[in-house]
Amino acid sequence: MRPASDSAPTPWATGLTLTAFSLAATVVAVVAFGxxxxxIHPILAIAVNLVAAAGSVPxxxxxxxxxxxxxxAAGVAAGIPIGWLVLLVS
Incomplete structure (x- = not known):
């Protein structure tokens, strides 16, 4: 492990852009599939969403x-619950 003084600066602009894109793509996917x-059946939607979320954790x-x-990973982790909230509202 490298000491903190040798670390490269954090690319915040690029990183947050990637996070926003992955969040948006995840929300759209969760809502569309849900x-x-x-x-077909509401319980099927709940079961598939829970299995998919649990499977993405590792x-x-x-x-x-x-x-x-x-x-x-941060965008996907935030996008799943946001997608669930959108599904509940819609």
Whole structure:
């Protein structure tokens, strides 16, 4: 592990842009799949959303340790509950 003084500066602009993009894509995906599945059966939509969210946790946890992927993981982790809230409202 490198000391903090040797670290490169944090690319906030690029990172936050990637986070915003991954958040928006995740919200759109969760809402789109949730609405389609809710037309079939509401319990199916709930079950698939919970299984998909639980299945993404190990991948997101591994991505937190990779400097570039941690921004993407933050957007996905925030996008899932926001997508659920949008589904509840719609």
């Amino acid at each position: 609405q389609v599945l809710a037309r 991948t997101l946890w591994a991505w937190i340790r990779v400097p570039v992927l941690r921004w993407f």
